Amino acid sequence: MSIARSVALLTALAVSTAPPPPTPPLSPSTTSGYSGYVDDENNSAHVRAHGAAQNPATSGQDDGPRDRYFRTDxxxxxxxxxxxxxxxxTTLDTCPDEALELTIQGAPCTDEEYELADLWVERVRDDGTYTDPEHLSGRECITPTDLAPHARHEFATMHIPTPEATLQAREPLLAGVHYPAYATTQPQIVDVTLLDVPVQIRADPVEYTWNFDDPHTPGGATLTTTDPGQPWTDGAPTPDHTWIGHxxxxxxxxDTHPGTHRDEAGNWYRQGVTTTLTTTWQxxxxxxxxxxxxxxxxxxxxTSTTDPVTLTEARARLVCDDTHGHTTC
Structure with missing residues (x-):
């Protein structure tokens, strides 16, 4: 047996691209020991386990034992x-005192990659016992491309707090007044583990679609923008059509629209008017x-929805009494 041939075999093991199985990773227990050898003629590595290993993800469940996976060098x-x-x-422990440990290094992972140790499995037998550890794949450099489909699934199921939407106004709302609208949003970041790799998923708000529940203003029911809007503050200019709002x-x-009513004084009004914001996240x-x-x-x-409010009209009327009760006509 030559060192060069054995190193070539171990290097081939280290660059194996077999995909990890969909089972939680397992670290060997401190009571387990492993030893083994390289079969140079058949290009295989054999490892024997001594002791037991526990899989925390399945221990104590009623659905029976499962194959136990773990990663280690x-x-x-x-x-x-x-x-x-x-x-x-080959061994999963350190070499015996009388042996020489050989260092076999593959190509280093780049700064944008993540290194995973060798993947092993102990398969469960029909009687509930486990086979000796089997080497499934060698050291791997995981790239963003490898993680992309898993990140997409994680993002699709990500919980994002619903932004607060505000139509800045005092009730009742008056027709003819421009009311600012704004959303309180910020990027959301969660930490997850994908293929044994620590990953951060970030959701950024990129588009805001406002529905102002206004079927009677031509072209005025919805507004889509990349700007979350801003609140009016004391001293700022009076909000106009250039502000995000409505x-x-x-x-x-x-007499013709069921949602519109007339009060005893003849004023028209609508009740239950809401503003709905749909925020799109990338x-x-x-x-x-x-x-x-x-x-x-x-x-x-x-989707965010404001509390319902009443909308009415401010009508001008000619009166004969001033604010002090004096008749002027």
């Missing part, structure tokens, strides 16, 4: 302890600790 030992004689063995110009006629992800964010295909939306 593969250690290669020269049991001959000399370069003149070679007796290679002006109700018509209420509809009480997703991005990155491997935790790296600097580059990758865009996730597709978007998700959230």
């Amino acid at each position: 593969l250690t290669t030992c020269n049991l001959a302890a000399t370069w003149d004689g070679v007796d290679l063995a 002006t109700y110009t018509h209420l509809g006629h009480p 997703g991005h992800f990155r491997i935790t600790g790296t600097s580059t964010w990758t865009t996730i295909d597709g978007t998700i939306t959230t």
Whole structure:
């Protein structure tokens, strides 16, 4: 057996691209020991387990034992302890005191990648016992491309707090007045683990669609913008059409529109008027600790609705009494 051939075998194991199975990763228990050897003729590595390992994700469940997966580095030992004689063995522990540990390094992962150790499995037998650990795949450099479909699924099911939507006005609203609208939003970031890789998922608000519940103002029912709007503050200019907001110009006629009513004084009004905001979010992800964010295909939306208010008209009337009760006509 040659060192070069054995190193080539172990390097081939290290670059295996077999996909990880959909089972939680497992770390060997402190009571387990492993030993093994390289079958140079058949290009395989054999490892034997001593003791037991626990899978916290399935322990105590009633659906029976499952295959146990874990990741750990593969250690290669020269049991001959000399370069003149070679007796290679692989182990999941450190080499025996009398053996030489060989360091076999693959190409280093880049700053935007994440390194995963070798993947192993102990398969459950019909009688509930487990086989010796089987080497499934070697060390891997995980890239954002590998994680993209998993990040897309995670983003699609991400919980985003519903933004607060505000139509800045005092009730009742008056037709002919421009009321500012604004949303309180900010990017949302969650930390997840995908394929054993720590990942950050970020959702950014990118578009706002306002529905002002106004069927009577031509072209005025909805407004879509990339600007979340801003509140009016004391001392600021009077809000006009350049502000994100809305002006109700018509209420509809009480005799022809069921939602419009007439009070005893003849004033027209609508009740239960709400403003609905649909916020569109774009997703991005990155491997935790790296600097580059990758865009996730597709978007998700959230919906916010303001409390219902009453809308009425401010009508001008000719009166004969002034504010002091004096008759002027």
